[in-house]
Amino acid sequence: MTEAEALLRVRRVTKRFGGIVALDRVDVDVYEGEILGMIGPNGAGKTTLFNVVTGYYPPDSGRIIFRGEDITGRPPHEIAKLGISRTFQVVKPFLGLTVEDAVRVGAYNRLSDEAEVERRVREILEFMGLDRLRDRLCRDLNIVQIKQTAIARALATDPKLLLLDEAAAGLNPGEVDDLIELLRRVNREMGVTLWVVEHVMRFVMGISDRIVVLHYGEKIAEGPPEQVAHDPKVVEAYLGAEVVI
Amino acid sequence: MRASDLKPIVALTAMLAALPLAVRMNNYYVLLLTWILYYSTLVTAWNVIGGLAGQLDLAAASYIGLGAYTMGTLLTRLDVTPWVGIPLGGLVAAGFAALVGYPTFRFGLKEAWYALATISSVVVLQKLFLVWEEIGGPEERYLPARYGELYYLRFRGYAPYYYILLAVLVMVLLLNVKIRRSKTGYYLLAIRENEEAAEILGIDVRKYKLRALLIYAFVTGCIGGIFALISGYLHPHHFDTWTSLQVAILGIVGGAGVGSIYSLPATTFIIYSISELLRSTLGGWIPGIHLIFYGVILTVVVLLKPEGLSETYERLYGRIRAALLRRRAGGG
Amino acid sequence: MLELLLQNLVNGILMGCVYALVALGLALQFGVMDIINFAHGEFVMIAMYLVFWISLYLAIPGSLTSLIVAPIYFVFGLVIYKLVIDRIVGTYPLAQIAATIGLMVLLRNLALAAWRAQPRGLQYEVLRGSVTLGPVVVPISRLTAALVSVGTMLALRWFLTHTRLGLALRATSDDMQAASLLGINVRRMFALAFGLGCAIIGIAAAFIMTFQQVNPESGLTWGLISWIIVVMAGLGGVSGVLLSGLILGMVEALEITFWDPRASLAVMYSLFILILWVKPRGLFGRR
Numbered sequence: 001m002t003e004a005e006a007l008l009r010v011r012r013v014t015k016r017f018g019g020i021v022a023l024d025r026v027d028v029d030v031y032e033g034e035i036l037g038m039i040g041p042n043g044a045g046k047t048t049l050f051n052v053v054t055g056y057y058p059p060d061s062g063r064i065i066f067r068g069e070d071i072t073g074r075p076p077h078e079i080a081k082l083g084i085s086r087t088f089q090v091v092k093p094f095l096g097l098t099v100e101d102a103v104r105v106g107a108y109n110r111l112s113d114e115a116e117v118e119r120r121v122r123e124i125l126e127f128m129g130l131d132r133l134r135d136r137l138c139r140d141l142n143i144v145q146i147k148q149t150a151i152a153r154a155l156a157t158d159p160k161l162l163l164l165d166e167a168a169a170g171l172n173p174g175e176v177d178d179l180i181e182l183l184r185r186v187n188r189e190m191g192v193t194l195w196v197v198e199h200v201m202r203f204v205m206g207i208s209d210r211i212v213v214l215h216y217g218e219k220i221a222e223g224p225p226e227q228v229a230h231d232p233k234v235v236e237a238y239l240g241a242e243v244v245i
Numbered sequence: 246m247r248a249s250d251l252k253p254i255v256a257l258t259a260m261l262a263a264l265p266l267a268v269r270m271n272n273y274y275v276l277l278l279t280w281i282l283y284y285s286t287l288v289t290a291w292n293v294i295g296g297l298a299g300q301l302d303l304a305a306a307s308y309i310g311l312g313a314y315t316m317g318t319l320l321t322r323l324d325v326t327p328w329v330g331i332p333l334g335g336l337v338a339a340g341f342a343a344l345v346g347y348p349t350f351r352f353g354l355k356e357a358w359y360a361l362a363t364i365s366s367v368v369v370l371q372k373l374f375l376v377w378e379e380i381g382g383p384e385e386r387y388l389p390a391r392y393g394e395l396y397y398l399r400f401r402g403y404a405p406y407y408y409i410l411l412a413v414l415v416m417v418l419l420l421n422v423k424i425r426r427s428k429t430g431y432y433l434l435a436i437r438e439n440e441e442a443a444e445i446l447g448i449d450v451r452k453y454k455l456r457a458l459l460i461y462a463f464v465t466g467c468i469g470g471i472f473a474l475i476s477g478y479l480h481p482h483h484f485d486t487w488t489s490l491q492v493a494i495l496g497i498v499g500g501a502g503v504g505s506i507y508s509l510p511a512t513t514f515i516i517y518s519i520s521e522l523l524r525s526t527l528g529g530w531i532p533g534i535h536l537i538f539y540g541v542i543l544t545v546v547v548l549l550k551p552e553g554l555s556e557t558y559e560r561l562y563g564r565i566r567a568a569l570l571r572r573r574a575g576g577g
Numbered sequence: 578m579l580e581l582l583l584q585n586l587v588n589g590i591l592m593g594c595v596y597a598l599v600a601l602g603l604a605l606q607f608g609v610m611d612i613i614n615f616a617h618g619e620f621v622m623i624a625m626y627l628v629f630w631i632s633l634y635l636a637i638p639g640s641l642t643s644l645i646v647a648p649i650y651f652v653f654g655l656v657i658y659k660l661v662i663d664r665i666v667g668t669y670p671l672a673q674i675a676a677t678i679g680l681m682v683l684l685r686n687l688a689l690a691a692w693r694a695q696p697r698g699l700q701y702e703v704l705r706g707s708v709t710l711g712p713v714v715v716p717i718s719r720l721t722a723a724l725v726s727v728g729t730m731l732a733l734r735w736f737l738t739h740t741r742l743g744l745a746l747r748a749t750s751d752d753m754q755a756a757s758l759l760g761i762n763v764r765r766m767f768a769l770a771f772g773l774g775c776a777i778i779g780i781a782a783a784f785i786m787t788f789q790q791v792n793p794e795s796g797l798t799w800g801l802i803s804w805i806i807v808v809m810a811g812l813g814g815v816s817g818v819l820l821s822g823l824i825l826g827m828v829e830a831l832e833i834t835f836w837d838p839r840a841s842l843a844v845m846y847s848l849f850i851l852i853l854w855v856k857p858r859g860l861f862g863r864r
């Protein structure tokens with residue numbers, strides 16, 4: 001794979017918060033069609049990298065290139081228009097909206113014709129298995145349903161690249177399996193490239209084509225799941241191999 | 246707009262149009278009803294910014310005052326008809342709103358800054374108009390007493406203004422229903438619920454907040470022009486923080502943005518009537534008792550029922566409907 | 578003209594210290610709880626009435642009442658915290674703002690009902706007369722108020738940096754979650770911050786009354802001034818608040834010298850909007 005093929009290129013991105021270096025010259029490539037996993041201990045900078053890529057924080061230095069276009073420092077709503085969407089580690093639900101309306105908000109990203117919006121909303125709700133809940137207020141959902149709605153509204157924006165920040169946290173093993181299944185379908189059937197941050201190892205190892213590892217803001221490893229899992233640096237970062245495997 | 250959206254508006258209009266007749270055009274009651282309608286239109290307009298966009302705007306009195314002075318000054322100095330002066334006042338109010346709103350709508354800036362900036366604007370405009378002798382000044386400036394001429398829109402009684410305000414209320418209700426069902430409406434609700442999440446779904450938060458603000462400020466500026474016609478004079482105390490607070494309180498207590506838009510006029514009707522009752526009965530002993538009542542009701546509602554009263558009405562309405570249906574079915 | 582300007586600037590600097598003290602209570606509460614109390618100005622107004630009545634009934638100078646009003650106001654702050662603020666921290670921002678606006682309306686109109694609209698001033702005060710420094714006349718009352726203000730600010734700064742309780746307060750302000758992991762009772766810190774903020778208001782009110790009168794409407798002005806200072810200071814700590822107060826005092830002095838004293842609020846407000854335009858995080862913020 002050559003660099004030109006990469007859908008998203010993160011180049012030497014640095015981000016500091018006061019004295020803390022949250023990201024230290026990080027390079028990441030995300031290739032069209034793949035599922036990229038990202039792991040790292042608490043405070044490694046994973047969420048910060050997502051925030052920088054999606055325009056919530058400007059990086060102190062470095063570049064972010066999406067489909068050949070420099071998007072560094074662009075605000076989130078422009079980035080959404082270009083085709084990147086995300087979910088949040090700390091879920092940010094629209095508590096007062098129904099599931100259907102939350103998805104509709106996303107659908108307006110690319111569509112303006114009401115009939116098309118309506119169709120898209122129905123499509124996404126069906127795909128996500130949320131049609132039973134369409135008239136329910138997000139306030140009345142459980143955490144699994146809230147997380148599904150968050151993915152649904154992000155998908156409704158019709159992204160090329162979807163960033164998922166700890167989508168499996170708080171789910172039981174059965175629910176994790178369902179989520180893996182669902183995301184595979186998102187990847188294959190909808191053609192959405194995925195970049196997932198996760199602590200649940202069963203999840204990352206199970207779903208990722210490739211994995212990058214962050215530690216104290218630096219990328220310390222990158223490669224196929226099995227290789228990364230046995231990388232001594234990664235094992236050391238996690239203070240013991242049992243956590244990883 | 247759907248037919249089902251129009252039905253309640255038609256019903257409400259018919260009911261409100263009949264009210265002055267029901268009180269036999271009694272001056273006191275028509276005046277009371279006029280003020281209730283006045284606040285109803287203000288609160289319904291406020292719903293766009295306070296309810297849908299979730300921004301606690303406290304500048305209603307700024308827009309009212311600017312609308313009043315624009316219309317009034319054009320009328321007294323240049324003999325420009327209020328038909329033109331009123332919308333121009335709306336534009337001036339919208340322009341001022343943009344000046345305050347644009348910097349405070351920056352993404353990620355604290356919500357409270359907007360509330361602070363808006364309530365302060367009322368105080369400041371009042372002082373400025375006191376100092377600005379050419380247009381404002383401490384003396385009342387009276388509007389021409391050309392009663393009964395459509396060009397001047399001045400009337401001796403309150404009933405004509407009541408019906409003018411009713412027409413405005415209908416327009417503002419329609420506007421709300423239309424926005425609520427459009428992309429802008431959904432975007433505003435998303436912004437109210439969670440700005441950060443809204444951004445990554447492709448919403449230019451500042452643009453949409455500003456759009457809501459401009460609509461609301463324009464309408465409120467127009468209502469300010471009508472207000473000046475009703476009161477018959479211009480004075481810096483038209484920039485009254487209390488009006489701003491009252492509008493916001495009625496909006497919050499009425500559950501702006503949460504439930505049905507009709508809960509706003511309903512809340513205004515109930516609360517204004519109670520406060521008027523308090524003022525006319527106990528006001529002699531305890532001056533400002535009706536204002537204290539507003540403070541108490543706001544604090545209590547926010548602490549106990551932060552989503553406002555709209556849900557309570559809906560439940561009440563459902564129960565009354567059910568009772569009526571039952572009676573009809575039973576009584577044959 | 579030059580003499581007038583000099584005189585006004587000195588007044589402005591003295592007044593700026595007092596403004597800073599009044600805003601300090603609000604800044605402390607905002608820093609720790611991330612809540613803006615809209616009733617802040619009304620708190621100041623009520624405290625000024627307290628000063629007036631206590632001074633009248635106990636026949637003691639207004640400045641001395643600070644020793645009584647400050648502890649009363651600390652308790653008052655705790656009570657308001659328990660009754661209102663504690664229920665709204667961490668909820669919708671709109672609900673937070675609305676609840677304290679309810680408080681603002683309530684207090685203002687209660688004051689109006691109880692004391693009517695006419696302004697009240699102290700009957701008797703020891704801080705009288707003035708000292709003359711060249712062309713400038715400095716009233717003792719204002720000078721004392723400014724000195725007490727700066728003194729109180731230094732004391733608060735010392736408290737925040739040198740005592741366990743103060744450090745716990747700062748930790749809560751920096752990172753609530755981390756603080757609670759360290760075993761700090763965050764809710765108690767909130768109550769403390771609110772009580773302290775109110776006690777500071779009590780001190781300020783006593784000294785303001787030595788040279789000003791109070792009426793039920795004065796709350797809004799004090800609120801506005803405090804909000805501007807907090808926005809200006811950002812999260813800039815005690816010194817940020819003092820500097821912002823001084824800037825505001827001097828801006829007011831310039832305005833009075835060159836324009837109309839009645840418009841000074843308008844000029845301060847323009848400054849506020851300007852800061853939101855150009856430096857939305859405040860002039861002295863850390864980030």
Ligand SMILES: Nc1ncnc2c1ncn2[C@@H]1O[C@H](COP(=O)(O)OP(=O)(O)OP(=O)(O)O)[C@@H](O)[C@H]1O
Pocket residue numbers: 017020021022040041042043044045046047048049089
């Ligand atoms: N807004 C912020 N202000 C200050 N520091 C921040 C901010 N956001 C993140 N940090 C710091 O940056 C570092 C990286 O945090 P980040 O949230 O990116 O880690 P993470 O890898 O997502 O951790 P976790 O697995 O716990 O989610 C941490 O030290 C964190 O405290």
Ligand SMILES: [Mg+2]
Pocket residue numbers: 046047048089
């Ligand atoms: Mg994270």
